Amino acid sequence: MINFYFNNDPSLLPxxxxxxxxxxxxxxxxxxxxxxxxxxxxxxKRVRELGISVDADAIDLITIASAVTAADTFERRxxxxxxxxxxxxxxxxxxxxxxxxxxxxxxxSILNFLTGDQWKFTFTKTSLQMPKPIVSNxxxxxxxxxxxxxxxxxFSGGLDSAVGAIDTLNGKSKYKPLLLSHAYRGDGVKQExxxxxxxxxxxxxxxxxxxxxxxxxxxxxxxxxxxxxFNFLAMAVxxxxxxxxxxxxxxxxxxxxxxxxxxxINPPLTRRRIGSHSTRTxxxxxxxxxxxxxxxxxxxxxxxxxxxxKTKGEMLAKCVDQAxxxxxxxxxxxxxxxxxxxxxCGHCVPCLIRxxxxxxxxxxxxxxxxxQNLKFVHKEKExxxxxxxxxxxxxxxxxTKDYKGWIRQSGSLPDDDVTRKKLESTIKRGLKExxxxxxxxxx
Numbered sequence: 001m002i003n004f005y006f007n008n009d010p011s012l013l014p015x016x017x018x019x020x021x022x023x024x025x026x027x028x029x030x031x032x033x034x035x036x037x038x039x040x041x042x043x044x045k046r047v048r049e050l051g052i053s054v055d056a057d058a059i060d061l062i063t064i065a066s067a068v069t070a071a072d073t074f075e076r077r078x079x080x081x082x083x084x085x086x087x088x089x090x091x092x093x094x095x096x097x098x099x100x101x102x103x104x105x106x107x108x109s110i111l112n113f114l115t116g117d118q119w120k121f122t123f124t125k126t127s128l129q130m131p132k133p134i135v136s137n138x139x140x141x142x143x144x145x146x147x148x149x150x151x152x153x154x155f156s157g158g159l160d161s162a163v164g165a166i167d168t169l170n171g172k173s174k175y176k177p178l179l180l181s182h183a184y185r186g187d188g189v190k191q192e193x194x195x196x197x198x199x200x201x202x203x204x205x206x207x208x209x210x211x212x213x214x215x216x217x218x219x220x221x222x223x224x225x226x227x228x229x230f231n232f233l234a235m236a237v238x239x240x241x242x243x244x245x246x247x248x249x250x251x252x253x254x255x256x257x258x259x260x261x262x263x264x265i266n267p268p269l270t271r272r273r274i275g276s277h278s279t280r281t282x283x284x285x286x287x288x289x290x291x292x293x294x295x296x297x298x299x300x301x302x303x304x305x306x307x308x309x310k311t312k313g314e315m316l317a318k319c320v321d322q323a324x325x326x327x328x329x330x331x332x333x334x335x336x337x338x339x340x341x342x343x344x345c346g347h348c349v350p351c352l353i354r355x356x357x358x359x360x361x362x363x364x365x366x367x368x369x370x371x372q373n374l375k376f377v378h379k380e381k382e383x384x385x386x387x388x389x390x391x392x393x394x395x396x397x398x399x400t401k402d403y404k405g406w407i408r409q410s411g412s413l414p415d416d417d418v419t420r421k422k423l424e425s426t427i428k429r430g431l432k433e434x435x436x437x438x439x440x441x442x443x
Contacts, residue, residue, distance in 0.1 A: 001087040002075055006067045008128045010036055016214055023070050038212045039070035046207050048134045050242050051143030056130060057298050058241040060094040065234035066209055067092045072227040073211040087118045093126035103297060110289050114280055115226035145203045146246035152239040153177035153256040154232055157190040159354055162328040163315045164258025169200040171320035178203035178239050182232060193331045197324040207235055229281035240301055257282055257305045260312040262430030265423060267407045269389035285411040309422045311430040312353055313360025329358060330367045346371035349386045356437035374443045394435050403427060
């Protein structure tokens with residue numbers, strides 16, 4: 001087990017050792033990268049720039065999310081006993097330490113499901129002072145932009161989030177959202193180009209956790225990022241806090257999570273891919289359990305996925321502004337390997353589903369792919385794994401037709417029969433889109 005210790009004050013952190021990893025949070029003190037790793041160095045500044053106070057419980061939540069993201073990044077899966085499932089104990093200072101220690105087992109269980117690891121938490125009293133809003137013309141303008149908004153919408157720069165933003169802001173939605181984005185390197189340009197297609201007023205909050213390793217470990221990070229949605233949702237909760245205070249409206253609670261139903265469930269394509277390849281970032285079981293935990297922690301938020309029962313192709317075909325979404329397709333990113341070479345590979349599962357959805361919607365515009373011709377991918381051992389897994393799933397499910405058992409392998413489903421049947425139908429249609437595309441490509 002590796003122990004991660006977090007604090008904004010580096011003088012309160014222990015020295016680094018093989019089983020002890022100290023991480024400085026936020027930018028309240030100078031940072032020495034020879035002694036400590038770091039995360040969320042600029043995050044509090046982004047919060048202060050909103051021009052409005054946020055609640056203490058929201059600061060606690062982003063502190064926890066920053067710690068989880070840092071540990072998820074710093075501890076490599078290759079170093080785990082089974083080369084996958086890591087065992088991590090996080091020591092985190094928060095304002096409401098008694099509350100979070102009471103909820104720690106539930107938080108561990110939720111993150112275990114999300115990432116496939118074993119998480120443990122110990123919470124202590126923080127010395128961090130609540131961030132005060134910056135008083136400036138810029139922050140005043142930022143505060144003015146929050147007024148009149150009634151929701152938060154996750155905005156990653158991916159194709160699903162583009163549909164979500166366009167449907168919300170170019171249609172007749174009741175929601176007036178704060179668009180929340182994570183500023184990974186290279187994503188900002190994509191996000192800004194898509195925003196130019198949006199017609200209604202919206203607010204913006206872009207943030208970055210930016211985990212940075214202690215110098216002696218430079219370059220030794222993990223890339224699986226299974227816990228990324230937790231920090232995204234934690235920042236969305238902070239966004240809700242800001243909107244409530246800016247509008248003096250405690251009823252604001254909706255967080256829109258735009259994700260197609262197939263990827264949301266993400267059933268394992270083959271038996272050996274259970275857990276390792278099947279991410280659960282927006283699985284309804286994860287979202288419902290996190291919502292319940294947050295309620296017991298004092299947050300009143302509701303996660304809403306308007307596309308839970310739609311395939312990616314259906315999202316594109318039924319987008320309220322077809323002219324805008326056609327332009328957004330080549331501007332967006334879906335690839336799981338995007339951050340390695342800043343070009344979509346064309347053959348990973350997200351790319352295959354994306355390309356199938358564009359084919360389903362009969363759009364001619366798409367992004368360039370490193371592997372444009374899938375016939376060549378089929379011949380390359382190092383790149384054909386995802387394609388082969390998709391084809392195996394199509395054949396297997398035609399033979400067994402056990403969709404119910406298959407989709408349950410990715411996580412528990414809601415109890416009511418109507419919802420389960422809708423999810424089962426969505427998975428069938430999603431896989432059919434891929435099958436139709438592969439036949440058209442003669443792969």
